[in-house]
Amino acid sequence: MENTRKKLSIYWDELISKKIPSYVNFQKIEEEIKEHFGFLKWAFKRIVLPIVVAYILAGIFLFKTNVLGSLVIALIVFLYSNFLPDTDFLMKEKNSNIESKWYEKYALLFFAPVIIYYILDGRKKPFYTKKGKFFHNYKTVLIWGIFLFILGSILWQEPIKIAILPIFGMLGFSFHLIIDGRINNFLSKKLVKHFLHNNSPITSRRQAKV
């Protein structure tokens, strides 16, 4: 396991980071993913699960419709949205006049897996932005929500099913921002810090070593 990790780390740093316009190394990404997963576990029981139960009950008693299929898709989108904001590390920060068009940047947000495939394949030019961390803000949460609302309207007719997709998508996206410490008034920084200190796999591993 440790060996595989090392190999993957070297592979990432030497091969992939040459292709993607990045100052990000494997260890940094690995640690960040761990932090986000840690918070996810904590928040799942307290926030996501109650919504899931309410959604199923509303489906059965209020709308008399089977909501399980849309729930599975919404949960996948939720998980995906937890990591989506970090795709903005694919944008090069430039002080000069080069800046990618807004629709190119949001294409990365909406169709990240496809765009990343083209970047790795060498067929996509790098993105340029003047503002770093382009997706790390409330505005992007809203834009992501609107996109998912449109997607939901294409997939379903029932309002309850259309609503669940943007709700979970925006929730997942916001969770990421909370961890990154961008949303201070919604959930206090202290709470996040307290949680990370006690539950983070990184800290507990460090503590185990001491």
Ligand SMILES: [Zn+2]
């Ligand atoms: Zn982030």
